Amino acid sequence: xxxxxxxxxxxxxxxxxxxxxxxxxxxxxxxxxxxxxxxxxxxxxxxxxxxxxxxxxxxxxxxxxxxxxxxxxxxxxxxxxxxxxxxxxxxxxxxxxxxxxxxxxxxxxxx
Amino acid sequence: xxxxxxxxxxxxxxxxxxxxxxxxxxxxxxxxxxxxxxxxxxxxxxxxxxxxxxxxxxxxxxxxxxxxxxxxxxxxxxxxxxxxxxxxxxxxxxxxxxxxxxxxxxxxxxxx
Numbered sequence: 001x002x003x004x005x006x007x008x009x010x011x012x013x014x015x016x017x018x019x020x021x022x023x024x025x026x027x028x029x030x031x032x033x034x035x036x037x038x039x040x041x042x043x044x045x046x047x048x049x050x051x052x053x054x055x056x057x058x059x060x061x062x063x064x065x066x067x068x069x070x071x072x073x074x075x076x077x078x079x080x081x082x083x084x085x086x087x088x089x090x091x092x093x094x095x096x097x098x099x100x101x102x103x104x105x106x107x108x109x110x111x
Numbered sequence: 112x113x114x115x116x117x118x119x120x121x122x123x124x125x126x127x128x129x130x131x132x133x134x135x136x137x138x139x140x141x142x143x144x145x146x147x148x149x150x151x152x153x154x155x156x157x158x159x160x161x162x163x164x165x166x167x168x169x170x171x172x173x174x175x176x177x178x179x180x181x182x183x184x185x186x187x188x189x190x191x192x193x194x195x196x197x198x199x200x201x202x203x204x205x206x207x208x209x210x211x212x213x214x215x216x217x218x219x220x221x222x223x
Contacts, residue, residue, distance in 0.1 A: 004153075034211075044154070044202065044214040089153050097142060097206060098167065101153030 002027045006090045006102035013080055013109050021075040021105045023064075023090035031094040033057075033066050033073040036101070038087045047075075047088070080109045115215035117203050123221045124193045132188045132218045136205030143186050144212060145178055146202040154202050160186060193222045 006023040013019060025033065035047040035057070048057035053068035062077045073090060090102040116135045124130050136143050142161055146154035147170075156170040162183035171178070175194075180186040190197055200219050204212040 043216040044204075046211050049211065091153075097212060098144065098156050098159060099146075099154075099204075099212060100156070103151075103153045 002031065002092060002094065002100045004090050004092055004100055004102035006088075006105055009087075009104070009106040011105060011107050013107070015082055015109055015111050016079045017109075019075070019077040019080045019084075019107070021088055021090075021107070023073045023075065023102060025071050025073065025090070025092050027071075027092055027094055027100075029094055030068075031092040033064070034091040034093065034099070035062070035064055035073070035075050036089040036091055038089065038104075040086070044089070080107070082109045082111055085109045115203055115205055115213050117201075117215040117218050119218060120216065121219050121221075123223060126194060126222055127192055129189065129191045130193055130220065132190075132201050132220070134186045134188070134203030134205075134215060136184065136186070136203070137213055138184075140205035140207050140213075141183075142206045142212075143180060144204045144206075145186070145188050146204065147172075148200040148202055148217070150199070157188070157201075190220075193220075195222050198222045 050057040050066035145157040159167040200217040
């Protein structure tokens with residue numbers, strides 16, 4: 001079945017540092033790929049998505065590229081802020097949109 | 112409403128009690144999903160509705176879990192004879208056809 005593997009956290013960075021959170025997936029066919037974010041005390045929000053190979057999703061300075069050859073969708077941001085502290089989930093969806101999530105990576109950004 | 116709403120936000124149940132969790136999707140959204148999120152884990156799929164039809168219930172962990180959406184709008188997830196392992200956050204999401212899923216804030220269920 002479909003699965004998503006992402007790097008374990010927590011990840012602690014200083015403000016303005018470069019962020020990478022690794023994500024790889026296993027799926028049949030050509031799934032859509034997502035990054036969701038869960039801020040403290042809030043619900044899940046879609047951060048960005050890519051629907052086909054080589055697509056780059058981007059939002060709020062975050063970006064991720066759909067790499068079919070390496071089955072990866074790594075999340076990057078050039079300069080993190082304290083307000084980016086949250087839990088980030090890599091996810092995929094095939095067929096009728098049922099979403100399969102990774103276990104989440106907690107990011108803590110310190111001033 | 113503006114988004115997906117869920118009630119109650121928090122529920123404490125004694126082991127063996129039945130609980131009912133409600134989801135109000137975004138108006139007009141055809142698809143509705145339920146997920147279970149254990150502490151420190153990602154959400155896991157439970158069941159899927161398209162309008163009032165339950166098209167996939169493969170993720171329901173046992174026959175104690177039951178979901179319905181009788182009029183194709185509001186949905187209820189019912190858990191009978193709750194067990195400690197049922198403690199989790201239950202998330203509801205809705206979407207229109209071929210669009211992203213919008214998640215509600217979740218119901219945190221604690222079984223004591």
